[in-house]
Amino acid sequence: MNQRFKPAETFRRDFTFRNSDEAVLRFPFPFPEDSYMYSVNIEPHTPGGPTAAFQAAFDVDEHYVAECAERAIVLEEDPGRCKVLPHMMAAQWDTLELIMESFARDYPQDFSLTKEGTNWVWENRPLGIKQSFVFGDAKTLPCEPFEYITRQAQGDFTLQDQREDNLFVDGGMVTTQADWSLEFNIGMTFHEWHGPVPLAHQLGVFDRALKFLMRLQYGQPVRRLNWTMTINPRLDTSPENYPLWGTDRTTVTPENVAEKVFLRVELQTLFRLPRSNAILFGIRCYLLSVADIARVEKWGKRLHRVLLDLPTELQDYKGLTRYRQTVVDYLAPLDDGAPLPSGIAPGQTAL
Amino acid sequence: MPVSGIVSRPTYEALAIDPAGRRHLFVADHAFEPDPGVFAALPSEAPVELWRALAEARVGSGAGPRANALARDFRSTTQLLDALAYRLERERVGLRLYAVGLESFVWDVARLARGLGMDSSEYRLSHVGSNRRRVYCVHCRAITENVATNVVACSGCGANLFVRDHFSRRLAAFMGFQIDAEAPGEVPPIEEAFP
Structure with a gap:
């Protein structure tokens, strides 16, 4: 087993997930300024960026093996978390090709892809997989191509079909979500599936974002960051399982807040797919405890300021209402009020 | 957690006939009687049918004679939807479908229609009755x-x-x-x- 992975971590029950110092410093911290409001904060998804999380098309980090195992557990309990409507088969193959080629290019020590015509051989060394298959022939894989490759990737994925001057969420692999349901939303238009988001509709964010995404070009992916907070390092905060994790929100105390509350960041990437003209939406989830955030001076102060004046509607929508003040009180003594440089880079190279 | 003002909620327009249709089928989840004004835009020879689910067991062939030979009454929405699926599988281009009733019913009709190849310009939904x-x-x-x-x-x-x-x-x-x-x-x- 490759030493860079931590295969035994868990995201449920005993929650043994931890971030190494390196993982803390590469975290895609989402607040470039001291206050937060929705915006169309989309930028080109090119290698590079303020932290190491932005280096690859699809980031593979120390939690890779453990996250793939967590996904398998969720799918075992609820196979419906992966669902693709029948007209999206070309987009399924597009996705498989894009992820395999990106992994093999960005992490050649871990993944390789060999092609002879349509006879492909895929090797995933961290998961111990070697698969020969015929590209375009789903019967030569153990499951459909979208499920096959997204079981071997971190983060959730959805497939957007573009038609009728709109985007429809017509497929997805959704096991590490911040409280939205693929089963309920599949087939919806762009504005329908964003229906519950407060304030942003009135700001025109979704109208502009939809127009922008409809023009997304092949080979020119884009990215943005989104965020919420989660109690315990739990990846599966699905509405399906809300009865199981909802009570976590009542367990935060001044004594445990630093270790129990996590900033949950989604590095969202959007790729136009070549054959289907669909859009692949990657929603890669990163978790960092308040204790670890406070180890980065700039991030600890900034999180304090963002939470302090976060609009009530966003507190409610993101489910922070019960424990936001406890987090603010923990961070307050660490914030001297001095001006902070804008941007999300940690501003230090060691902890 | 409850958030209001969600925009996925559908809005509905008043029932209006689509003159581009060659045949018109109304389906309703109650004893619907269309306002004659609705048909004013239609040529008089255009076939119009009215199917209604009456939540009543004693309806069926011969049980509820109506002046309009193209009317059919059903015992339940389930029975109506079943017959509608059979019908739509055999339909040709030119049919316009109008669903009238509770939201759950009209969207059941929409789902059936889409699944059988109709697009959203070929059916119209009209929510009437309770908001349940x-x-x-x-x-x-x-x-x-x-x-x-x-x-x-x-x-x-x-x-x-x-x-x-x-x-x-x-x-x-x-x-x-x-x-x-x-x-x-x-x-x-x-x-x-x-x-």
Whole structure:
């Protein structure tokens, strides 16, 4: 087993997930300024960026093996978390090709892809997989191509079909979500599936974002960051399982807040797919405890300021209402009020 | 957690005939009698049919004679939808379908129509009657019908579901989620919300 992975971590029950110092410093911290409001904060998804999380098309980090195992557990309990409507088969193959080629290019020590015509051989060394298959022939894989490759990737994925001057969420692999349901939303238009988001509709964010995404070009992916907070390092905060994790929100105390509350960041990437003209939406989830955030001076102060004046509607929508003040009180003594440089880079190279 | 003003909620226009259609089929979940003005835009020879689900066992062939030979009455919406599927499988281009009734019914019709190859320009939905909702439990996937209150016990898992203003056209249902998942027993006062 490759030493860079931590295969035994868990995201449920005993929650043994931890971030190494390196993982803390590469975290895609989402607040470039001291206050937060929705915006169309989309930028080109090119290698590079303020932290190491932005280096690859699809980031593979120390939690890779453990996250793939967590996904398998969720799918075992609820196979419906992966669902693709029948007209999206070309987009399924597009996705498989894009992820395999990106992994093999960005992490050649871990993944390789060999092609002879349509006879492909895929090797995933961290998961111990070697698969020969015929590209375009789903019967030569153990499951459909979208499920096959997204079981071997971190983060959730959805497939957007573009038609009728709109985007429809017509497929997805959704096991590490911040409280939205693929089963309920599949087939919806762009504005329908964003229906519950407060304030942003009135700001025109979704109208502009939809127009922008409809023009997304092949080979020119884009990215943005989104965020919420989660109690315990739990990846599966699905509405399906809300009865199981909802009570976590009542367990935060001044004594445990630093270790129990996590900033949950989604590095969202959007790729136009070549054959289907669909859009692949990657929603890669990163978790960092308040204790670890406070180890980065700039991030600890900034999180304090963002939470302090976060609009009530966003507190409610993101489910922070019960424990936001406890987090603010923990961070307050660490914030001297001095001006902070804008941007999300940690501003230090060691902890 | 409850958030209002959700935009996935459909809006409906008043029932109006599409003169581009060559044949017109109205389906309703109640004893619907179209306003004659609705047909003013149609050429008099255009075939118009009216199918109604009456929630009544004593209807069927010969049981409810009507002046209009193209009218059919059904015992339930289930029976009507079943006949509609059979019919649409055999239809040709030119049919216009009009669904009139509760939201759950008209979106059931829409789902059936889409599944059988009609596009959204070929059917029209008109919500009339009560605002009662079909609720989909996001936890157990059971459906609870005819919900008039802000909170309802799930017919499947028994959870106290808050009826969110978030609508899935595919499921023809609103989302329900457990309102007291964070603090068991903390349920807001139950009120009539969808009369």
